[in-house]
Amino acid sequence: MTDIVIYHNPACGTSRNVLELIRNSGVEPHVIEYLKTPPSRALLVEMIDRAHMTPRDLLREKGTPYADLGLGNTALTDDALVDAMMAHPVLINRPLVVTPFGVKLCRPSEAVLDILPGAQRGAFAKEDGEQVIDASGNRVR
Template identity: 65%
Template structure:
């Protein structure tokens, strides 16, 4: 069984779907409720590096602190963006999933299928009714 971690917000449908897809592969992941237990600066920076993205690409833009803090200013450095995400974890986009096959921001939720080490065990339909996995465990196009 594979070691998988998900940085999860249970209020987010994409995060719930991603968690369900992980479980559909037969794995119970380590669930980090990052709003209650935010990652350290070193952890967050490491996740960004492993995902191959910038701090700005991880930043949630549709939440109040983003506008209030003026984070749309392109002159704001990655270090300053990290400071903002650590001070306001709601600014961290989610879900982030870490597996032996890689680390990814799983938006859309089926992005997790690209890094899961274990195959899906059965049918899966997202909360919105979109079928993602057929009854044989195969990805639906």
């Protein structure tokens, strides 16, 4: 069985869609509700690096204290941005998915298809009705 981890927020539609796309590949992932159980600082830095991102790339602005904390200031160091994410996990954008094929911030949700080891097993539509996978398990677009 393939080990896949999703850093998930069940209140987020994109995160829910990614979780279901993973399940549609025949894998039950390890689900970590990162607002309840945030990653350690070392793990967060490692995932950012493995995803070929910067801490700024992973920052979430909408619905967070981003503006109040002045995180738009481009003079802030990567360490300062990671410190902010550790203090306020809601600043970590989601869903972040870890598979044997890499680490990826899966926005839009179908981005997860690039790092899943298995094929989709059937049709899949996002919560908004957008068809992503056809009945044969093929990507629609």
